[in-house]
Amino acid sequence: MKPSPVPSPRDPRLKAWRTFLYAHAQVRRQLERELQAEQSMGLADYELLLILAYSDGRRLRMSELADTLALSRSGATRLIDRLEADALVERVSCDTDRRGQWAHLTDGGYERLRAASPTHLRGIAAHFLDRIPASELHALRSTLERVLERA
Amino acid sequence: MKPSPVPSPRDPRLKAWRTFLYAHAQVRRQLERELQAEQSMGLADYELLLILAYSDGRRLRMSELADTLALSRSGATRLIDRLEADALVERVSCDTDRRGQWAHLTDGGYERLRAASPTHLRGIAAHFLDRIPASELHALRSTLERVLERA
DNA sequence: CGAGGGTGGTTGCGCGGTCAATGATCTGTC
DNA sequence: GACAGATCATTGACCGCGCAACCACCCTCG
Secondary structure, eight states, X not given: OOOOOOOOTTSHHHHHHHHHHHHHHHHHHHHHHHHHHHHSOOHHHHHHHHHHHTXXXXXXXXXXXXXXXXXXXXXXXXXXXXXXXXXXXXXXXXSSOTTOXXXXXXXXXXXXXXXXXXXXXXXXXXXXXXXXXXXXXXXXXXXXHHHHSOO | OOOOOOOOTTSHHXXXXXXXXXXXXXXXXXXXXXXXXXXXXXXXXXXXHHHHHTSGGGEEEHHHHHHHTTOOHHHHHHHHHHHHHXXXXXXXEOXXXXXXXXXXXXXXXXXXXXXXXXXXXXXXXXXXXXXSOHHHHHHHHHHHHHXXXXX
């Protein structure tokens, strides 16, 4: 039995995956740096606040948050810990399931999100959106939505 | 001056970015877990070994590695530290620039890469490639290559 | 050739994330 | 109704990565 060779990184399919990987790494790093420098906020923080801002009652259960953010449960716990320490989010215990907790966006959190948005949107445009022709942008989204559908 | 509202996560352009973000998080998490469980190896390790395997002389300068992997310099240093500890890579000092180091893939490292490849390729296919029609795959790649071009 | 600024790589430190284990609660079953 | 097994969230231990500071060395220019 002959040894299987190492798959070439130039193979078109594999290359597509790796391009995806690297494009993400590069853009994320850049955005993270800018958001941290100008707004003292991480990308994950921003995403969480944004999701809460557009959820019913500006709140979501911990596990929903974890799932939505593609984060582990403990990751969600600690993220909320930090944001709660900054009073951007508060925990509200759930009355229909005593194990549960709501993460609720405070007014301060909403303000913080609003304040950080211009910086972040500018970064997303500069490092990502503006490098992609409009026609390709929609295709990209629909392609990746397919990937995102839960297995 | 009226307060600017928080940008809607449903805005098409923003949504494209966020889909990209989440698709990556989800797929990466899954692949990382599988590779760790079945091959005791992280995604970053695999990528590094792969890149070295297809580099001239199976070696690359530390900074080239960092740039290629979209990693910080210190990140590259520590990654190589770990792989060197497992004898998958060795450091070779550069004779034309005494500050420099080559990261050189050992035979053991190549074997390790080869051994891990089936698992990883299967994962990439299952969680990413196979969810994308062939026609869209090429488009995805060329779109993201544009993003990846250095600024 | 000597000084000064630039570059390659490593290190200290802190943050943010995972996994595994835990406690509390819910839910289905006999 | 009580027990068994799932589920919600948290905690402890650990790890990978980034930034900033640092040292060693290169290179250019006066």
